[in-house]
Amino acid sequence: MSAPTQTRPASPTTPARARRVTRHLAGLLPGPADLRPVRRHWRGDLLAGVTVGVVALPLALAFGISSGLDASAGIVTAIVAGLVAAVFGGSNVQVSGPTGAMAVILAPIVASHGAGAVVVISIMAGLVLVAAGLLRLGRVVVYIPWPVIEGFTAGIAIIIALQQVPLALDGHADHGARPLAAAVDVARGADWSRAWQPLAVTVAVVALVEALRRWLPRVPGALVAVVLATAVAQLAGLDIARIGALPSTLPAPQLPAVDLGALQPLVGPALAVAALAAIESLLSARVAAGMDPRTGRVLPDREVVGQGLASIASGLFGGMPATGAIARTAVNVRAGARSRLASVTHAVLLAAVIAVGAGLAGAIPLSALAGVLISTTLHMVRPAEVRALLRVSRSAAATFVVTIACTVFLDLITAVEVGVALAAFFALRTLSRTTSVRREQLPGPARPGDEQIALLTVSGSLFFGAADRIMDDIADSRAVVVVLRLSALGLMDPTGARRLGEVVTQLEARGVTVLIKGLRPEHVVVADRSGMIGSLRYAAHRFDTLEDAVAHAREHVSGAHADAEG
Template sequence: MTAATTASATSSVARHLRTLLPGRADLAPVRTSWRRDLLAGVTVAVVALPLALGFGISSGMGAAAGLVTAVVAGVVAAVLGGSHVQVSGPTGAMAVILAPIVAAHGTAGVVTISVMAGIVLVLAGLARLGRIVVYIPWPVIEGFTAGIAAIIFLQQVPLALDVTVTGGERPLAAALDAVGQAGLAQSGTALGVTVGVILVIELCRRLPGNVAGALVAVGLATGAAQVLHLDISRIGALPTSLPAPSLGVVDPATLAGLAGPALSVAALAAIESLLSARVAAGMAPTGRPLPDRELVGQGMASIASGVFGGMPATGAIARTAVNVRAGAQSRLAAVVHALCLALVVLVGAGLASLIPLAALAGVLIATAFRMVNVREATTLLRLGRGPALTFLVTIVCTVALDLITAVEVGIVLAGFFALRRMASTSRVEREALPGPACPGDEHISLLRLDGSLFFGAADRVLDEIADSRAWVVILRLSQVNLLDSTGAHRLMELMTQLEARGITVLIKGIRPEHHDTALRAGVLGALRHQAHLFEELPPAVEHARDHVRRELAHRPTTVDRAL
């Protein structure tokens, strides 16, 4: 490596590192938008409070962990993340993936996983992996989201019925177990609170203005439970201050066993945060998000959350959308949201401890319903068997298996259907020779290959050529859009077989981007002579006709006219 190359690489790394750090540009919008940002931050905090408590409980970490995560991770991600208007904190998807981890490793294990996953995200940002989200197909994203919504709903069934179930059960099994244990008196009261909260939230959604339906519903449910002395489960004691940072719970001996869950958490955090940032960019004219910086910011947020005893955090699409609709233009709004929640910890923990768990179940069930975009789901089901099956299989895998497996299966399935569709467009077309007909033209086969010549289509396409009985075969490759190593290798084998049978193969129009692949796979070497490679069709046809004329001169009485 030359000195110039080394210097260029060093400069590129330095530029990349600068894009990952906060700068003056982050503060530029604040000068003109601080009033709107303050209002937006308060609005988001009102929406985020019941969600933070609910997702903390759903994860198994407890309401306090959800609140701590919203405060600590919310500030860190707002300052270090790659979006001006992203709001981060505990989310339904993360609660879903954490529930079995809490059952298996306890809350201390999740704290360690939060730090480990954060480190993975930071390294992913440094490695420029922020654009991975563009490789996730739309049916997978929608199926993933709908599956999460289904799990969130199932997780709330025990809370809505005020029933305790065995930890670590699959959401569907736990929901069925809760239904089996439900009693009319206790469960009926709790279920009434849940349904009431859902109805109030839906009513507030229909009112003009940005009414915080979740907070109103939870407030009414808490007040009613106190006044009527309802015997239902409550959140219980919450901390009146943020816990001191500590890494004392990290046990080095457990790190190897937690590596798998940490990678799953990191993958989910990356996918959800990058998707949320992309959605935010489409909603607000605040500039494109920086995906690598977003990974670093979310990684640092999860590390900080774990140090304070919280859970891993991600960008939250619903809260980010509220932030944008409330007029946020800068990172100040997300910071204010976190500070407002910190104020709740300091002065409102006693009141928050009285919230019925059934009320939070209602908030999360209403959230789950809104997560499913019925219009887009209907569109997917109408697009054809491939998108519909990918969407439905992703939902089933999300509910029955786990989120990361669901994404992997969905991507593989979407890729299979995409390749099959691509293969179906690949074909061989027999063409007439240009110009006036000449004696012997019946011994020339002009074949145009269309579409993609890759591993999914090479055998089917090239088998249509293998039985040719012409004396000369002209292969037009200018319409081949994709030529992979398998397609090139099969083309080389076909040419070798034809030449071995005495059939001359001419190639016309290999695209420049395919030349290296064809050369390395031996396609060009399989030609009888390098003069059999042509850029234009007329010279190739003329060469074929010369060849046939010479053949006719040598064997004028024995002519096989079968093509």
């Protein structure tokens, strides 16, 4: 008869883990807490939603065209994604929709894979974002340094401005051409007998938007400028390009027809879109929370999930991937928004506008939208921030400039990767310079033989970037006994511990006795597993106090001296 199978008892931490997982999943969904600020501030939120909706209308149309799609894709995205992200996102005041950064990354995708691929990429990127939120990856934004964020934003501003040159001249840019090259080619080949008209409209819109921003900041300058430009173009009979027909209703949602074999080339672009959506949305939410603490805290994982659901929904309706929009979110906060009702109102207002005024919107000159976007780029980067960044250090300035260059001449994701890598390199170099080894006097009255004892204090951070440099200082010791004082070490990584163990082995092989004093509790595990502690001649050569370590060293020197005399 076989022995009964024994069931392994469950880990005592399993219930706790299950509770944490349940709380995490529950925190990703809308709840009663979302409605509390609505009850208190619904009047202000309705007004804020109308305000941001008026601001968002021309931007949505412009970003749709700038992405290589059309104006309808921009307005559909603003409505659908704006509504879904408002309900499921992790910020009470985030306004989502098409953005300049997303338009920049979508333009080459449209050129390479066609407009139909954007719908598939939107859904794929949305699924990636939902998975990222479920895996608690929403806090990725904290790892992006300040110079990278500013350089990334400045680079996007330059690209958006360059992308408007063909629209401002009613020219045609080759699909897939870099923005700078396309702008130069269009300017060189422009028919100036006609191009002066759209260019005049663009310049006039920029001037009017900036004037209203300065002297009447509460007036929606972009909308006023676009309306006036459209009216003048109609009355004067200007021969310039217009938006064209817009749908008066949202299209019916539908799953795109997908060939599984055609998905592989879209995986890379989908991951790039997802990364950009997460970064831009989390940055926007963080900026909003900093503008007014009364808007509530940001839930990063929920924000990522909400943006993922928004992009999926936008794709199903034929739109494009969406992100949190920093400019529109800032307008929302300044207008007094406190709850999600404001963002929902903004989406509903846009839906009402296309239902009533789609025909009128179709008459808007493309050059007027170019002026709106050029005006937007002028305020994406604050001069005071740039001046402070350029003054703070040469490494920060170099990271800022390199990130801009990579954004303009390569692509957005590469720019973030290179910028973060460069910032990390400079940070590690600076950190390694704080690590030092210095020889100190032994405590108490001097005794015979003290000159044969080296008390070496290692301070700073013992990690892979500094290990080799300071190990040479330790290995060069000519003493009979070396006391390594490690209590001043703030950081010890496996590489640093391993190299220190190798130096201890070298010293012991030369007949030098090594004592370790003050190994901090948080460093014991890595020191033990890396072999550093095992490199000591005896386990008793570890001490907690300097007095005990020095006393043992002096006894050792005295004993060695007596043995030599005997």
